[in-house]
Amino acid sequence: MAHEILERNHGxxxxxxxxMQTGGVGLxxxxxxxxxxxxxxxxLVGSLDATMHRDDFGLRPxxxxxxxEIPGDPTDKVIVLxxxxxxxxxxxxxxxxxxxxxxxxxxxxxxxxxxxGHRELPIRPDYVGKNLPTRRDExxxxxxxxxxxxxxxx
Amino acid sequence: MADLDCGDIEQLLNLTESFAEVxxxxxxxVPALRGKTIAWLFYEDSTxxxxxxETAAKRLSADTMNFSVSSSSVKKGESLRDTVQTIxxxxxxxxxxxHSGAGAPQRIAExxxxxxxxxxxxxxxxxxxxxxxxxxxTRHLGSLDxxxxxxxxxxxxxxVARSNAIGFAKMGAEVTFVAPQTLLPANIEGWPAKxxxxxxxxxxxxxxxxxxxxxxxxxxQAVVPTLREFHEEYGLTTARADRLRRDALIxxxxxxxxxxxxxxxxxxxxxxVITEQVTNGxxxxxxxxxxxxxxxxxLVDERTQVA
Numbered sequence: 219m220a221h222e223i224l225e226r227n228h229g230x231x232x233x234x235x236x237x238m239q240t241g242g243v244g245l246x247x248x249x250x251x252x253x254x255x256x257x258x259x260x261x262l263v264g265s266l267d268a269t270m271h272r273d274d275f276g277l278r279p280x281x282x283x284x285x286x287e288i289p290g291d292p293t294d295k296v297i298v299l300x301x302x303x304x305x306x307x308x309x310x311x312x313x314x315x316x317x318x319x320x321x322x323x324x325x326x327x328x329x330x331x332x333x334x335g336h337r338e339l340p341i342r343p344d345y346v347g348k349n350l351p352t353r354r355d356e357x358x359x360x361x362x363x364x365x366x367x368x369x370x371x372x
Numbered sequence: 373m374a375d376l377d378c379g380d381i382e383q384l385l386n387l388t389e390s391f392a393e394v395x396x397x398x399x400x401x402v403p404a405l406r407g408k409t410i411a412w413l414f415y416e417d418s419t420x421x422x423x424x425x426e427t428a429a430k431r432l433s434a435d436t437m438n439f440s441v442s443s444s445s446v447k448k449g450e451s452l453r454d455t456v457q458t459i460x461x462x463x464x465x466x467x468x469x470x471h472s473g474a475g476a477p478q479r480i481a482e483x484x485x486x487x488x489x490x491x492x493x494x495x496x497x498x499x500x501x502x503x504x505x506x507x508x509x510t511r512h513l514g515s516l517d518x519x520x521x522x523x524x525x526x527x528x529x530x531x532v533a534r535s536n537a538i539g540f541a542k543m544g545a546e547v548t549f550v551a552p553q554t555l556l557p558a559n560i561e562g563w564p565a566k567x568x569x570x571x572x573x574x575x576x577x578x579x580x581x582x583x584x585x586x587x588x589x590x591x592x593q594a595v596v597p598t599l600r601e602f603h604e605e606y607g608l609t610t611a612r613a614d615r616l617r618r619d620a621l622i623x624x625x626x627x628x629x630x631x632x633x634x635x636x637x638x639x640x641x642x643x644x645v646i647t648e649q650v651t652n653g654x655x656x657x658x659x660x661x662x663x664x665x666x667x668x669x670x671l672v673d674e675r676t677q678v679a
Contacts, residue, residue: 267390270402270432270662286393319399 219329219345220252226344227296230257232324234295238313239267239284241302241360245331249300262289266299268312286316293321298345302360304330307341331360378542381506384659388507391658394431395651404666405434410466411459413439413480414491415452418470420626421491421501424650425468428657432666437464452476453483460484466665469493487664495531501625502535504656506543508649509580512621517544522574523565524550524606525584525633526595528557532625533584537565548574550606554595571606575615582623583608583633599632606633613638621645 224230230253237246243265250263267284299313310328317323329345334352352358376384394402410429412422429436439459441447450458452471459467466487469477474496481488492498506516513519521540527533527549537547541564548566549556560567568574575581586602596602603609608622613635616622622634622644630636639646 270390270394270404285390291398315403319397319401321398 219347220249220256222345223249223298223327223329224253224256226327230259230261232294232296233298234262234264234289234292234323235298235300236288236313236317237263237265238299238301238309239265239269239286242300243284245302245360246300249298249329262295264289266313266316268309268316271312271315273308273312288317288320291321292317292323294324297323297326298329299326300329302331303358304328304333304341304343304346305336305358307337307339310341311339332358334358376542378544381503381539381542384503384656384663385507385510387659387663388503388652388655391431391662392652392655394658395655401431401433403433404662405429405432408432408434408465408665409437409463410434410468410661410665411437411439411462411464413441413455413459413467413469413471415441415469415471415476416492418491420650421470424653425489425491425500425657425661428654428661431654432658432661434465434661434665437462452480456480456483460486466661489660489664492531495529495534497535498531498625499535500653500657500660501532502539503660504649504653505532505536505582505623505625506539507656508623508645508652509540509621510543511652512645513579513619515544516540519545519579520548520574520577521545521580521582522548522550522571522578523582523584524571524608526555526586527551527584528555528595529587530584534563536582537563541565545579548578550574552596552602552606571612572615575612576617578620579617580621580623581608581616583628585625585627586629586632588629588632603632603635607631608634608638610635610637613641616643619643623649626650 227233235246235250237243246263250261253261264287265285267286297317299310314326317326327344330343331347332350333343333346334350336354350358394400414422426436464486466489468489468491469480470491471493474494476493477488477490490497490499509516523533523536540547547564548568550568550571552569556567620643622638622641624634624646626646628634628639630639638644
């Protein structure tokens with residue numbers, strides 16, 4: 219995926235890798251490490267908690283818990299948002315909103331480990347680790363070893 | 373303050389951290405409370421607390437209404453209860469109350485479904501001030517467990533002293549009130565604080581020197597002989613400030629009377645975190661408003677009671 223990102227952006231000069239809290243942060247750092255190794259130069263990496271920009275406030279308890287660290291001004295950068303699982307797309311929408319309160323990036327791209335479908339918004343990923351067709355009542359767990367698919371037990 | 377336990381406070385302080393970050397953004401505004409309306413009901417003058425709450429609400433995108441007591445129906449003799457019910461009939465989600473009567477916010481909470489935040493009631497409590505002080509202190513000192521704080525000056529008339537004694541004690545700190553007998557409450561028993569009349573006795577051991585505003589408007593009650601004498605005995609003079617431990621914090625809820633409870637030079641020292649308290653106040657109040665109005669958490673009920 220690191221190669222794919224570099225290829226598409228002609229190198230890492232303008233890149234800023236932002237991991238979404240909490241699942242995407244580890245992945246963002248791993249991607250950044252890979253890019254660093256390939257390109258042999260520093261790449262900006264940060265994290266974002268978009269809880270406060272969500273649209274389901276009041277519908278369920280939501281707490282911003284994780285930290286947001288945007289490494290510098292995103293204006294005129296290409297932001298690569300990184301998350302573990304892409305589902306309805308609502309978290310991504312919230313993140314797009316959040317990023318704009320920091321500046322006006324040149325472009326925002328989306329990298330996800332797993333795309334499980336069931337989008338509710340016109341959002342599509344630019345880089346996908348794995349397309350994984352799921353039912354809505356299944357749970358997807360991405361960890362260092364791989365991807366687990368489980369049932370919701372109710 | 374009394375109904376919150378240590379874990380609640382820690383949760384709130386952690387939440388404050390997230391909101392402090394929001395305030396550092398180029399556009400310091402999140403849509404968390406979009407569509408919510410908050411009314412200010414201030415029966416006592418307050419500029420700083422109200423501005424702080426207002427900034428907090430606006431950074432969360434809430435709409436705010438100001439109910440100015442001096443130019444409203446209250447002047448026409450409307451009771452507090454009717455006023456509150458009128459405001460809540462307009463569909464507000466939260467009311468921030470400052471009232472001269474102790475316990476007024478609790479009463480108000482019984483009359484309305486809106487969430488109530490206490491912005492100071494009489495000599496009783498000032499919870500958000502205490503929370504912002506706890507936040508400021510933990511940012512500098514880490515855990516407050518076992519730390520020593522001296523709260524100095526007009527304890528008797530100070531809701532800040534009451535809230536802070538409870539708050540700091542809950543976080544494990546050792547609280548000492550330092551004041552002349554005339555400025556202590558008549559009944560000090562039951563407060564989680566020790567009492568001394570001698571600031572010099574404790575000055576070298578404390579981690580936080582918390583100074584209270586000398587309420588000059590109460591001077592005619594002859595609680596202290598002269599302000600100059602008060603400054604010599606209980607003020608943080610330059611000489612006393614030099615005896616503080618190097619890493620000890622100097623705190624003050626504002627507004628300061630330079631030359632009375634604190635010497636003008638001391639207030640500008642690097643370990644005086646007084647302006648930082650103001651900045652942190654916004655983040656703390658954002659956290660409180662968010663918890664009450666935005667999060668949908670159970671803590672809401674507790675806070676309504678507490679606040």
